Amino acid sequence: MSTAGEVAVNAEERRFAVLQAIVADYVSTQEPVASRTIVERHNLGVSSATVRNDMAVLEEDGLIAQPHTSAGRIPTDKGYRLFVDRIADVKPLSSAERRAVQTFLDGAVDLDDVLRRSVRLLAQLTRQVAVVQYPTLTRSTVRHVEIVSLTPARVMLVLITDSGRVDQRVVDLGDVVSDDDIAAVRGHLNAALVGHRLAAASAAVAELPDKVPGELREVVITLSTVLIETLVEHPEERIVLGGTANLTRNVADFPGSLRQVLEALEEQVVVLKLLAAAQDPGLVTVRIGEENEVEDLRGASVVSIGYGAGTVLGGMGVLGPTRMDYPGTIAAVHAVARYVGDILSGR
CATH class of the missing domain: 1.10.10.10 (Winged helix-like DNA-binding domain superfamily/Winged helix DNA-binding domain)
Known part of the structure; x- marks a missing residue:
């Protein structure tokens, strides 16, 4: 009974x-x-x-x-x-789909290619707008610092992180510096920075001029200043966007104006804000309609995730109408993020 x-x-x-x-x-x-x-x-x-x-x-x-x-x-x-x-079990991608994702991403030649392919893949799998954030420097670890002589008094300073991100700046040294001195400075910079998180690296860089021989001090001060000002304290945030044409297939899905959505997506700060909630690798965040902070996107849904193996390197996700295949979209975003994380961690 x-x-x-x-x-x-x-x-x-x-x-x-x-x-x-x-x-x-x-x-x-x-x-x-x-x-x-x-x-x-x-x-x-x-x-x-x-x-x-x-x-x-x-x-x-x-x-x-x-x-x-x-x-x-x-x-x-x-x-x-x-x-x-209440989606208890998100239907995973089929084995054929997973193989296709892995094969497509494994063919990438460098970080830029990995992220471009990821955006294209996400847009195709979900038929929505896809966005991927470049690995943020503050979450990365220094893998190598390179100094390339361009002229006797000008060098290119190259910073390579564990996520595969490469940032470079041309630096005028103000005086002629020998190849031997450049090699010595390179050694000091790598000893101070390699293996350190960039978020905490500015202190190590700032102390370096006091630890090098006197003849290298001016060069080290110049290069350290560039590193602190342009690479550590003000990391450039970059994103890759793809599939915006997918939004135009169903204009009626946007009760406000599709133009407002497209204009909002052109603002890099807005797109980065969409990915701000993606702090945990493997945890998908879904924001639906009015839950979006950005007013012009309150007729849309955003499915996002952090990517990286253990440590979040950046965010990725898709944006589309609230009338969305949520189980399929969540599965696709989760799968692509996992493969990207594995690739960038060298697995």
């Missing part, structure tokens, strides 16, 4: 099944979903009258809405949020 509590739980689960059905059908058809359609397409084992009652409760709870006078309903931002929060 069922207790009142069991009946309440069963009714709640059934209503969630109705919500799932509405989300699935609306994502695939872009049409409001009627109770009759749910009964025909989804084996819920209940009558149309029961489904109509469940839809009335879901609407009262703000999980679905009636866009016009038709009998159909569509999910609200709140409904999508409940759906996403």
